[in-house]
Amino acid sequence: MKNIKIAYIGGGSKMWARVFMNDLALADGITGEIALYDTDIAAAEINRRIGGYINKAPETVSEWDYRVYEKIGDALDGADFVVCSILPGTFDEMAVDVHLPEQYGIWQSVGDTVGPGGVLRAMRTVPIYEGFAREIKTHCPEAWVINLTNPMTACTKTLYDVFPEIKAFGCCHEVFHAQEFLCCVAEEELGIKRPSRQEIVSDACGVNHFTWITEASYKGTDLLKLLPGFIDKFYEKGYCEREGIAPDGFRDDPFLYGNKVKMDLFRRFGVLAAAGDRHLVEFMNNSWYIKDKADAESWLYHLTTVDFRKKDQAEKIALSRKMAEGGVPVEVKRSDEEVVEMMKALLGLIPAKVTNANVVNVGQMPDLPLGSVVETNCVFAQNSLRPITAKRLPSDVNALVLRNAINIENTYNGIKERDFERIFEAFISQPLCGGLTVGDARELFRKMVRATEKYLKDYYPMERLF
Secondary structure, three states, X not given: OEEEEEEEEOOOOOOHHXXXXXXXXXXXXXEEEEEXXXXXXXXXXXXXXXXXXXXXXXXXXXXXXXXXXXXXXXXXXXXXXXXXXXXXXXXXXHXXXXXXXXXXXXXXXXXXXXXXXXXXXXXXXXXHHHHHHHHHHHHOOOOEEEEOOOOHHHHHHHHHHHOOOOEEEEOOOHHHHHHHHHHHHHHHHHOOXXXXXXXXXXXXXXXXXXXXXXXXEEOOXXXXXXXXXXXXXXXXXXXXXXXXXXXXXXXXXXXXXXXXXXXXXXXXXXXXXXXOHHXXXXXXXXXXXXXXXXXXXXXXXXXXXXXXXXXXXXXXXXXXXXXXXXXOOOOOOOOOOOHHHHHXXXXXXXXXXXXXXXXXXXXXXXXXXXXXXXXXXXXXXXXXXXXXXXXXXOHHHHHHHHHHHHHHHHHHHHHHHOOHHHHHHHHHOOHHHOOOOHHHHHHHHHHHHHHOHHHOOOOOXXXXXX
């Protein structure tokens, strides 16, 4: 049994922490300490207490010592792994990110990666991650650092930029859902029982939330060749790929979608966009798929409101409290996430594993800037992460990805320099901002910065805001 320490930054997480804790409880071969650090100590304490109930569950095979730390350095000291999963600011700030641009005719379905919301979220998050990188360098420079926070690309870029020797990667499950979608294609077109996504062999590349599958097969069958027939059947009514949910189950869930955008992009470009439709639409000109509310309805996805997120968070907090008090039994079951399996591969406890991850581009995507953060398949082995050179994207798709990769780089560099003018140029270059005049874009940017000033004033020279 391998004994390790995992430092969890954002240890008061309302949902993902429990997923991770469950997977760790079912991970044979590893045990140790989970150091929970959060600015909300009470929330971290709730997860500590839930961890105690998980340890007692009959399904548990690996018990963990959950501890809450008030200082980040104490949590990081001696850590073998660091997991970063935070919400930069509150949902009040996210409401500004998502909904204030609506006054200027800009609609956002997620608002956490690109577009006006993504830029402002990066402005809040990057300075925090600069601090994380410095603390990791001081307290556990050899630890593997797993980032789960959005904007994924900017966060991972910050870690490497501040601490170049860091062993970090960003982990996202959007490609997994695309693999599940391909499982549905195999089921419908081959007339077989739905396979598991682990049986799908695929090559994916791009930037996080705008990643594309260029090859995919199931037991030697080329699944991309089956897609046209599947799309002809389900394009208009949509098809939800989630296990346990009916194909039309996306209609009443603000986080789900019918994959109509994904299917339309395949018809146009011949490769499969790997993120959910709610993310995809924000990377392209707003007149394509997200011009207004009616567009969201016709393309079978939702404009997920922050009011809904607040309600959802309140319900998760209430559930967490009941679980911590023993009022709701803890059910330990394995998720479809791969973080724990990646960790086991890095520890050398299982054979090398190939899966998608976000790391610095050292040539695995030669058509994107070296040093930018890209998402491709990587090989995880004992104390080693090696990105795999991806199949090149079609030139028209690469142009779309490249535009966003450069915007993300420019956003990051402007934030790094605390230069409002440079950040604004990245802001106005967002595809969703394509319909704005320069004057309107400046006004919107200024309003968004001022409205979230509470979380910016400690890092930026607010007197220089135009």
